[in-house]
């Protein structure tokens with residue numbers, strides 16, 4: 122039998138997201154009562170409208186739990202908190218609720234971040250919208266259709 126080592130500084134198992142196995146970030150509590158990271162759950166709901174733990178079929182809604190977020194941060198060790206904050210700032214740079222005319226940062230095909238703007242928001246069934254993004258690429262203007270949650274898009278000013 123394996124000897125169980127008790128982590129004294131580890132995040133308590135119940136505060137871990139069952140999807141990414143990390144400390145729950147921006148907690149999203151489902152109708153069944155289970156909590157996950159908001160980004161993990163939105164990704165999961167694109168494929169399955171059920172709880173990853175108890176398999177209960179759900180409508181796809183969730184609630185934030187600020188006290189759970191605060192509790193998790195309180196229980197993290199300094200190194201875990203560092204990792205948590207990196208994840209948090211990455212999450213914050215994700216584009217949300219894009220509107221036509223909104224400025225954002227776009228990673229072009231050569232790997233440079235450019236300032237772009239949203240020309241069109243294309244709503245997709247069952248997933249986040251795609252954005253028709255226009256940006257200056259050297260002396261020419263490029264247009265590309267990119268998923269709103271793509272790593273190639275970030276909130277304006279995050280990289281430019």
Ligand SMILES: [Zn+2]
Nearest residue numbers: 138141158161
């Ligand atoms: Zn997660």
Ligand SMILES: [Zn+2]
Nearest residue numbers: 153155172175
């Ligand atoms: Zn559940």
